[in-house]
Amino acid sequence: MQTSDRQEVIDDLLSKVDQDAPETIQEIEQAHGVDSLALLLEALPVNDRVGFWEQLSPSLQLPVLAEMRDDAGEAVIRAVDEAQLHTLFADLDADTLLELQDVLTEPLLEEALGRMDSEQKQRYASAQQYADNQVGHWCDHQPLVVPAKTKVNVVLRLLRRVMPKYCDHVFVVDSRGIWVGAVPIHKLFGADGVLKISELVREQFPSLNARDDIYTSADTVASSEEIALPVLDDGNMLIGRLDLGTAYEMQAERAEAQIMATAGLDEDEDLFSPVMKSARNRALWLGVNLMTAFLASWFIGLFEATLQQVVALAVLMPVVASMGGIAGSQTLTLIVRGLALGQISKANLKPLLSKEFKVGLLNGVLWALVIGAIAGYWFESWGLGAVIGAAIVANIISAALAGIFVPVLLEKLKIDPALSGSVILTTVTDIVGFVAFLGLGTLFLL
Known part of the structure; x- marks a missing residue:
């Protein structure tokens, strides 16, 4: 719909x-x-x-x-x-x-x-x-399965009675239920009816282990070019299958969970859940945000004397914080997606850092010139324009690098980067931006 x-x-x-x-x-x-x-x-x-x-x-x-x-x-x-x-x-x-x-x-x-x-x-x-969170918990336990000794004509009669959704292969097991392989259904038509089904088994058919992560397994099915993959236990016994329809549902569920997690919410939260329950669910995240806000405020307080003498710095502080926050969130989103797809590793981390540093430097210089010119003209102080321009360059570069380091570090600590990455990143960019801007202002404008 x-x-x-x-x-x-x-x-x-x-x-x-x-x-x-x-x-x-x-x-x-x-x-x-x-x-x-x-x-x-x-x-x-x-x-x-x-x-x-x-x-x-x-x-x-x-x-x-x-x-x-x-x-x-x-x-x-x-x-x-x-x-x-x-x-x-x-x-x-x-x-x-x-x-x-x-x-x-x-x-x-x-x-x-x-x-x-x-x-x-x-x-x-x-x-x-x-x-x-394991595929063995959610797999379909009713795949189309036949013993290896079954004759082709018997399998064809079975197909006339039973045909599950998302099914283009017959799964074959031995007498103990151990996985043997899969036979494409189209191969049965025209085959000699007295042949054993095991003689038509397709070699190198991919499979999933029952203890694999459900979302990783869903990605495997979606990229396998197969309609469904068998799920095997540690003893290679067939326990079920994961089909393409379920795989797509799991991918959609993960995407929704990540979107909700960026705001500290549970994907199962009801639109009309009780007020107290909704307030309780959101209070913790508001508290975390409050602590990071106080941390940024403490750094600003270190430059109280500077702000009292150069009021223009206080007026322009939101510009520095905003530019760093946006730059960091762009990189963060890219890296979180890469981590979810398994694209980030030690081997490509260094070239990725180099690339994002160059992107941050290029955008930093470009927007430093624009913002510096506007600020210099607005407050009739080209020294102020140079200070905010330098702070913008420093903040955008640090935001780009933090956008890589923060989610990678959280991933290593087994913390979902989609859940807490944005809060940590915002704190980093705010502190770096304010310290750079107010520190340079203290050095060159007083």
Whole structure:
């Protein structure tokens, strides 16, 4: 669904809040998929969200709930009658329970597990062996798999009954479930029906280890030119697969998480989460920012006497800070992306530093001339223009270098550079810019 279409549907839903509008719900169900329905409901205030969710057909309520962000889904679960929840979770499968386990209460989780058949319980237990950032936790446990001794004609009969989404290969295992290889489905057509499937196995088919990071695995699938890759445990046993659709969802989820992290927010935060919860989530980041602001202010305070005598320096300080901040954020964004894609290493760090130093020097000199001329003309002091010009050069160069060092260092410390890199970078550029500007002003203007 396009953004503009979604906004129109939201407006339509909100206009009918006080009406019983089952026909509107049915139209949305028919016209849009589960993902779009989840996004639509997240855009509604909590009371309205619950009301419209209850009007969804029973077959859609659970899938939509599973697709909603944790905070939004939890708000629905808290508001829905307990008896309705018991009915809703009566036929929960393992994959849906994995999606919902973080928002379900312990009693509901235990009840859902108790009602599962042995196959679903085994699948859930298999996923729980791996952390939720590992591909073994999220892989599809129902790939198209046949034993190596199976005849081609038997496999073809199986294909007439079963054809999973994102499937162009049959996975082959031995009698113990150990990975043998994959056979392209198109090779089965025209092949001798009495051949063993193992005789058609494609060599060098890529695979994933169940303990691999889920986002790294998603990138591997997306760049593999395959529709799905097998997921193997440490003993080379096939436990599932990661398909292209799931890989793209994971990449989108990571991108959203990084965007939210730059503001210190959780990607699961609901638009209409309770005021106290939202305030608590954001308070910590505001506190961190406050400490860095006080640190920058302390450095400014060291030049109090200079500011009292040369007021123009105080007027121009925001210009120095702003130019350094923008220059640093440009480099930071580039490096964070490079780290996420695995493009930054010790081998290319030195040439990268050299390149960014030259970019910072070129832009620093260019904008130093522009800002110095404006400041000199404005305050009728070419000495002041020269001081701010020199400070701009120093700050833009230091911002470019910090834009590399800060995220690389955070990555080595196992801290997400997308989460805290911008705050640290802003502090560095502010301090360098203010010290350079006010220090040069003290030396040459007093």
